[in-house]
Structure formats: structure tokens, C-alpha cells
Amino acid sequence: xxxxxxxxxxxxxxxxxxxxxxxxxxxxxxxxxxxxxxxxxxxxxxxxxxxxxxxxxxxxxxxxxxxxxxxxxxxxxxxxxxxxxxxxxxxxxxxxxxxxxxxxxxxxxxxxxxxxxxxxxxxxxxxxxxxxxxxxxxxxxxxxxxxxxxxxxxxxxxxxxxxxxxxxxxxxxxxxxxxxxxxxxxxxxxxxxxxxxxxxxxxxxxxxxxxxxxxxxxxxxxxxxxxxxxxxxxxxxxxxxxxxxxxxxxxxxxxxxxxxxxxxxxxxxxxxxxxxxxxxxxxxxxxxxxxxxxxxxxxxxxxxxxxxxxxxxxxxxxxxxxxxxxxxxxxxxxxxxxxxxxxxxxxxxxxxxxxxxxxxxxxxxxxxxxxxxxxxxxxxxxxxxxxxxxxxxxxxxxxxxxxxxxxxxxxxxxxxxxxxxxxxxxxxxxxxxxxxxxxxxxxxxxxxxxxxxxxxxxxxxxxxxxxxxxxxxxxxxxxxxxxxxxxxxxxxxxxxxxxxxxxxxxxxxxxxxxxxxxxxxxxxxxxxxxxxxxxxxxxxxxxxxxxxxxxxxxxxxxxxxxxxxxxxxxxxxxxxxxxxxxxxxxxxxxxxxxxxxxxxx
Amino acid sequence: xxxxxxxxxxxxxxxxxxxxxxxxxxxxxxxxxxxxxxxxxxxxxxxxxxxxxxxxxxxxxxxxxxxxxxxxxxxxxxxxxxxxxxxxxxxxxxxxx
Numbered sequence: 081x082x083x084x085x086x087x088x089x090x091x092x093x094x095x096x097x098x099x100x101x102x103x104x105x106x107x108x109x110x111x112x113x114x115x116x117x118x119x120x121x122x123x124x125x126x127x128x129x130x131x132x133x134x135x136x137x138x139x140x141x142x143x144x145x146x147x148x149x150x151x152x153x154x155x156x157x158x159x160x161x162x163x164x165x166x167x168x169x170x171x172x173x174x175x176x177x178x179x180x181x182x183x184x185x186x187x188x189x190x191x192x193x194x195x196x197x198x199x200x201x202x203x204x205x206x207x208x209x210x211x212x213x214x215x216x217x218x219x220x221x222x223x224x225x226x227x228x229x230x231x232x233x234x235x236x237x238x239x240x241x242x243x244x245x246x247x248x249x250x251x252x253x254x255x256x257x258x259x260x261x262x263x264x265x266x267x268x269x270x271x272x273x274x275x276x277x278x279x280x281x282x283x284x285x286x287x288x289x290x291x292x293x294x295x296x297x298x299x300x301x302x303x304x305x306x307x308x309x310x311x312x313x314x315x316x317x318x319x320x321x322x323x324x325x326x327x328x329x330x331x332x333x334x335x336x337x338x339x340x341x342x343x344x345x346x347x348x349x350x351x352x353x354x355x356x357x358x359x360x361x362x363x364x365x366x367x368x369x370x371x372x373x374x375x376x377x378x379x380x381x382x383x384x385x386x387x388x389x390x391x392x393x394x395x396x397x398x399x400x401x402x403x404x405x406x407x408x409x410x411x412x413x414x415x416x417x418x419x420x421x422x423x424x425x426x427x428x429x430x431x432x433x434x435x436x437x438x439x440x441x442x443x444x445x446x447x448x449x450x451x452x453x454x455x456x457x458x459x460x461x462x463x464x465x466x467x468x469x470x471x472x473x474x475x476x477x478x479x480x481x482x483x484x485x486x487x488x489x490x491x492x493x494x495x496x497x498x499x500x501x502x503x504x505x506x507x508x509x510x511x512x513x514x515x516x517x518x519x520x521x522x523x524x525x526x527x528x529x530x531x532x533x534x535x536x537x538x539x540x541x542x543x544x545x546x547x548x549x550x551x552x553x554x555x556x557x558x559x560x561x562x563x564x565x566x567x568x569x570x571x572x573x574x575x576x577x578x579x580x581x582x583x584x585x586x587x588x589x590x591x592x593x594x595x596x597x598x599x600x601x602x603x604x605x606x607x608x609x610x611x612x613x614x615x616x617x618x619x620x621x622x623x624x625x626x627x628x629x630x631x632x633x634x635x636x637x638x639x640x641x642x643x644x645x646x647x648x649x650x651x652x653x654x655x656x657x658x659x660x661x662x663x664x665x666x667x668x669x670x671x672x673x674x675x676x677x678x679x680x681x
Numbered sequence: 682x683x684x685x686x687x688x689x690x691x692x693x694x695x696x697x698x699x700x701x702x703x704x705x706x707x708x709x710x711x712x713x714x715x716x717x718x719x720x721x722x723x724x725x726x727x728x729x730x731x732x733x734x735x736x737x738x739x740x741x742x743x744x745x746x747x748x749x750x751x752x753x754x755x756x757x758x759x760x761x762x763x764x765x766x767x768x769x770x771x772x773x774x775x776x777x778x
Contacts, residue, residue, distance in 0.1 A: 605742075606741070606742060609740065609741040609742065610741045610743065612741070613737040613738060613740065613741040613743075616733075616737060617733075617734045617737060620730045620733065620734070621730065621734075621750050624726065624727060624730055624750075625752050625755075627723070627726065628723065628727075628752075628755065630697070630752040630753065630754045630755035631752045631753035631754050631755075632752070632753065633750070633751075633752060634751040634752060634753065635750075635751045636734075636748070636749070636750050636751070637748075637749045637751075638734075638738065638745040638747060638748045638749070639745065639746065639747040639748075639749075640743070640744055640745045640746050640747070641746075642744075643743075645738075645743065645745065665747075665749060669749075669751070
């Protein structure tokens with residue numbers, strides 16, 4: 081395919097305002113579709129796009145892709161093909177790990193270095209025309225995949241690109257038709273949210289009609305239909321198909337705790353639409369919140385103060401002690417300075433009164449987003465992009481004598497540096513090197529540089545370079561062991577985690593078959609009682625089915641205003657799943673059927 | 682000779698129950714729209730299991746108010762009302778087309 085053809089196609093469709101955005105991950109399998117609406121900013125300048133996909137951490141080099149697991153691990157955002165109206169700097173700020181190249185260069189690369197322009201067109205015009213294609217350009221990057229598609233062997237280092245102009249209508253079907261004969265893929269479509277530049281102090285948000293189709297190995301799936309309105313990054317599953325994307329593992333996780341179900345419902349919807357696309361879980365009681373925190377790592381806890389049985393302050397006290405890295409935001413109706421002081425005294429990050437107006441709501445959401453971003457980037461307050469290692473190196477290289485006081489949640493540590501050497505450290509009840517290692521394990525927090533204490537006895541005798549090198553190695557190993565989802569604080573990923581990705585699941589309880597009856601639970605505060613009840617109920621209804629001669633029990637579903645429950649028996653034992661109360665009875669049944677199928681795998 | 686090959690069906694053929702009945706807190710049947718051919722003891726048995734389910738859920742800190750039990754040929758729907766229950770039995774048939 082020559083560039084002339086591509087240019088001609090582009091020029092035929094050059095009217096309108098569209099934009100090609102491409103996140104050209106490692107060779108493999110990304111198809112991008114994008115079209116902007118209302119893209120004129122007040123300044124008439126470029127646009128910035130914000131994706132909810134997991135970002136490649138700073139400094140991480142994209143790994144070659146060989147299978148679906150690698151795709152998950154590497155993340156999608158390794159390269160960005162940046163087109164003219166986009167501001168690279170803004171892209172970079174959103175996606176620090178991204179690599180950039182100009183469209184001209186990319187086209188040249190694609191077409192063997194020969195970018196041919198039409199009559200009266202300069203080469204750069206070709207690129208610009210490409211940015212104005214009204215239809216949707218799909219670029220299929222073939223790496224390892226290519227080997228499977230084409231009968232002739234292809235050199236793995238040669239990245240080939242096939243451009244296909246897909247008509248705007250029936251995009252999903254077109255894509256499916258394109259790929260169907262070749263391979264079976266799992267396709268998801270996600271809506272992204274566009275965040276304009278800050279202009280005049282106001283954050284202008286505009287809708288974007290766009291999506292991407294990520295192709296993963298596995299069975300074919302219908303392309304989910306995008307909602308006609310709504311905001312933000314959102315996966316909208318088609319009936320009977322739930323979001324089981326791997327991105328959920330890597331997104332920020334928010335736990336929202338409030339006894340007011342209506343508030344939970346509303347803010348569950350709203351928080352999902354944040355630009356970082358967090359995964360939002362809800363709990364209506366403090367006990368359930370603690371059970372969820374126990375089940376999986378969360379990034380942010382948003383908790384109401386006034387709740388029955390266990391109030392918000394009790395939840396915060398336990399959460400701060402058990403999960404010092406967890407960020408905590410209080411949101412409450414209580415306008416009392418004493419409560420505010422107590423909450424801040426317990427180490428919460430923010431204290432908000434429940435938003436009463438649109439503006440307050442927006443401020444609240446912006447602050448939550450900012451907290452999530454801060455967590456994603458790491459670093460310490462004031463020096464966001466620097467780690468503790470950098471700070472210590474800086475102090476030691478400057479031959480300073482100082483005391484570095486580091487605070488991470490409720491934990492406090494001190495590192496004494498004298499004349500450019502690490503002398504001593506103290507954290508919790510540890511001293512010396514062990515304390516130093518402990519402190520350097522903290523990734524976020526705040527620090528103070530205090531005057532050095534010259535009377536301090538030296539307890540660390542290794543050089544700071546050797547110590548830092550050793551610690552960096554240990555951290556790398558720990559990160560590697562934690563796996564791609566970063567869930568290193570759990571001993572092992574629960575086998576039930578896969579089931580919790582289904583739409584509306586609140587808790588899962590699996591009871592192994594007799595005689596061992598091994599029990600596993602996720603997100604349930606008192607699994608023993610529930611397990612006893614569920615097993616008894618399944619047994620009784622199975623017996624009833626036999627007596628009435630109506631066949632084998634298929635499923636039991638039960639509803640309540642707080643949550644729904646479904647029980648079923650399977651070859652791997654009994655399964656009890658809790659669902660959000662906004663699901664209809666038939667949705668609960670259908671989802672449970674899918675969960676059983678997944679559980680049986 | 683022909684009777685020799687004839688297989689005799691000895692099972693009981695019964696019509697699937699369709700209707701509703703209500704139970705009070707003690708499990709006694711208050712009212713029923715089920716046919717009289719449907720045995721009382723089976724109604725009581727269904728009622729007892731349904732009430733046991735709701736009460737067990739309450740004990741497990743999970744109060745529920747509606748229950749659906751799916752069998753291939755019967756669906757049992759129950760509502761928990763003031764300690765008693767209103768139970769609907771609906772036969773499930775295959776779609777006609």
C-alpha cells in the first residue's frame with residue numbers, strides 16, 4: 081500500500097474535524113478509533129486527551145508482546161502517534177511513559193520512507209489532512225500476530241502496518257468482519273473522556289465520541305454499545321457480557337462508604353466517570369468496608385462519618401492502622417470543627433462536607449482525581465517526581481548534615497545524615513539499617529528537613545551508595561513479585577477476584593464440595609454465618625425439587641433493598657454471590673449464570 | 682403377543698402446580714389459589730423451607746424480602762411479609778416457537 085493511496089483516501093475525507101489518535105502499543109493488536117466533537121477550544125489551539133487506560137510507569141520500557149498475558153502486563157500505552165493539533169507536552173504530562181513520533185515520520189516509516197504528496201500538496205499537508213479525516217482510520221499493527229495471519233513468514237523486527245479506512249457507520253461490525261476470518265478476539269469498546277486545557281481557570285469538559293477496540297486472545301465478543309450520553313471513561317457491557325478487562329486490575333480503586341443508599345448510587349455513577357477511570361466499590365456499613373479492604377488493595381477510601389453501628393471515625397482508625405498507604409477522604413454532612421480536627425488528627429487526607437451544589441461537586445471530584453493522580457505518580461508532597469532515594473542522594477552528595485523526617489500516613493521515620501553519610505535511622509520500633517530499609521520502602525508521604533543532631537550515635541556503617549543500591553534491588557524484586565496488578569500486599573491473588581469483575585458484584589463466597597468444604601470469600605464481613613445459611617438453603621431447595629419432581633435446582637436468587645443475593649451449586653461447590661441492589665432480578669440471574677460458567681473454568 | 686412388548690408406565694403423572702398461597706408466621710396456610718389436587722403437605726413443605734430461608738438470612742445479617750427459586754420446570758417466587766410469606770408457584774414451559 082502506497083502513501084499516495086492513503087493520502088488520496090485522506091484527502092477525500094478531509095473535511096470535518098476529526099483526529100486520529102493512536103496508541104500503538106507493543107507490536108500486537110491495537111485498533112484505535114476516534115472522532116472528536118466540538119473540538120474548538122477558546123484559544124483555537126490544540127487538544128489534550130486523557131485516557132483511562134493504565135499508564136506505563138515512568139522509565140518502564142515496553143516489553144515485546146508474545147501473548148495475551150504480555151499484553152496485559154505491558155499495558156497499552158507505550159507509544160503515542162501524535163498528530164498535529166495535539167500538544168505533545170500535554171500528552172506527555174498525561175502519559176509520561178509514552179513515546180512520540182510525528183505523523184509524517186510515521187507515514188514515512190510505514191510507506192518505506194516515501195511520503196508522496198498529491199498535486200499542490202506538501203508532505204506536511206499529507207499529515208495534516210490525515211488529522212482531518214472525518215471517517216475513522218484503523219491502524220492494525222502486526223507483530224507476532226502477523227505471523228499467524230499471513231502464510232508467509234515475517235521478520236519479527238519488521239513492524240508492518242495496514243491502514244484500513246472503515247466507514248463511520250457500523251464500525252464495530254466492520255471491524256469484526258475484518259478480523260473474524262483471521263483470529264478469534266475479545267473486543268471491548270471504551271469511551272474516553274476528553275479533558276480540555278485549563279483556560280481562564282475553568283476546566284472545560286467536552287464530549288468525545290470515540291472508542292478503542294482492544295484485541296485480546298480469547299473468544300469473540302460483541303462490541304459493547306456506547307451510551308448516547310454520559311461522561312467519562314466507561315465500559316458499557318452488552319446484555320449478559322460483563323467487563324472482565326485486565327485494566328480493572330491496574331486502575332485506581334475507590335471504596336465509597338455511606339449508609340445512605342441513594343448517595344452511594346449517585347456517587348458510584350459519578351466517580352466512575354473520573355478521568356482516571358477508577359474502579360469504584362461501595363459499602364453501606366463500616367464492617368463491610370473493612371471486609372472489602374481486607375479482600376483487596378484500594379487506593380482511596382471515601383467515608384461518611386455518621387453511620388450506624390460503626391461510625392466513620394472508627395472505620396478510619398482501623399483503616400489507618402492496618403493500611404497506612406491508603407488515602408482517606410471524609411465526606412459528611414457534619415459541619416463541626418471538632419470532627420474536622422479529629423479526622424485530620426487521625427491522618428485523613430481531606431475532609432469534605434457533602435457537596436450541595438454543582439460547583440462543590442465538581443471541586444470534590446477534582447480533588448479526588450488529584451489524589452488518585454498523586455498516587456499513580458508516587459513521590460512526596462512538594463517533590464512529586466522525586467523518590468526518597470533521590471532526596472537522600474541529594475543530601476549526601478551535598479555533604480549536608482541534616483535530619484530527614486519522613487511521614488507516611490500515621491507512620492513516621494527519621495534518617496540522620498552527617499557530612500554526607502547516613503548515620504542512623506529510626507522508624508516505629510526499629511533503628512539502624514532495618515529502619516532505613518523500612519523508610520525507603522515508602523513511596524508516598526511528606527518529608528521535613530530538620531537541623532542535624534551532632535550528638536547522634538552512628539548506627540549505620542555502610543556507605544549510602546551501597547545501601548541505596550541494595551534497597552533498589554530489593555524493591556525491584558518486590559515489584560516483580562507483586563505482579564502486573566501491583567497487588568503485592570496480598571499474599572496471593574484470590575481465585576475469586578476474577579468473579580468480582582462481573583457487573584454489580586459486591587461479594588463472593590465459595591464453599592468447596594464436601595467433605596472438606598473449604599471456604600473462600602471476598603468482600604464479606606461475616607462469611608461463616610452466610611456460608612452456613614447458603615449451604616443449608618441450597619440443600620433444602622434441592623431436596624424440595626426432588627420431592628416435587630420439578631428437576632434439579634438451578635439457582636436461587638433473593639432480593640432486598642440493600643443488596644441482592646444469588647446461590648447456586650456447581651461442580652466446584654456452592655457459590656453465593658452478592659449484587660448491587662440496582663440490578664434487576666433477571667440481570668442478577670443472567671450474571672449469576674455467567675459467573676457460574678466462569679467459576680467452572 | 683403384542684402385550685408382551687408393551688411397556689407399562691408406572692410413574693405418577695401430576696400437573697405442575699400453578700397459583701399462590703399465603704402463610705402466617707407460624708407456617709399455617711392462610712389462603713391458597715392452588716388447585717385442590719395439589720397436596721396440602723407439599724404446600725406446607727414449600728412454605729416451611731421458604732420461611733426457613735428468610736429467617737436464616739436474617740440471622741446471617743442479610744435481611745431479604747423476595748426469593749426466586751428456579752427449577753427446570755417450576756419457578757417458586759416468595760415474598761416475606763410480616764414474618765409470614767406469600768408464595769407463587771409458576772410452571773416453566775419451553776417457548777412455543
